[in-house]
Amino acid sequence: xxxxxxxxxxxxxxxxxxxxxxxxxxxxxxxxxxxxxxxxxxxxxxxxxxxxxxxxxxxxxxxxxxxxxxxxxxxxxxxxxxxxxxxxxxxxxxxxxxxxxxxxxxxxxxxxxx
Numbered sequence: 408x409x410x411x412x413x414x415x416x417x418x419x420x421x422x423x424x425x426x427x428x429x430x431x432x433x434x435x436x437x438x439x440x441x442x443x444x445x446x447x448x449x450x451x452x453x454x455x456x457x458x459x460x461x462x463x464x465x466x467x468x469x470x471x472x473x474x475x476x477x478x479x480x481x482x483x484x485x486x487x488x489x490x491x492x493x494x495x496x497x498x499x500x501x502x503x504x505x506x507x508x509x510x511x512x513x514x515x516x517x518x519x520x521x
Contacts, residue, residue: 425491432484
């Protein structure tokens with residue numbers, strides 16, 4: 408790869424639209440779920456996809472049910488999205504996501520949580 412192409416790709420990466428959000432991983436067999444926020448929804452989708460490819464889960468709260476029911480009963484649900492502002496720092500963006508997570512935490516039933 409030549410120097411100009413590398414520079415172009417680096418610039419594209421720096422100016423890409425960053426989308427975070429709130430998601431939950433749901434056990435379709437018993438309805439339990441794991442609620443979380445992410446500052447990169449695409450990376451989270453990719454990360455969750457690896458759980459299915461390797462049929463193993465690195466999240467301790469889910470591991471028991473993952474072994475009992477198998478990967479096929481789990482799904483990733485994106486509940487809300489938030490685009491990072493062009494002038495917003497990563498820390499500011501994460502604070503906004505934390506607030507959004509708290510709002511979702513209040514909305515969803517506590518009894519079905521991992």
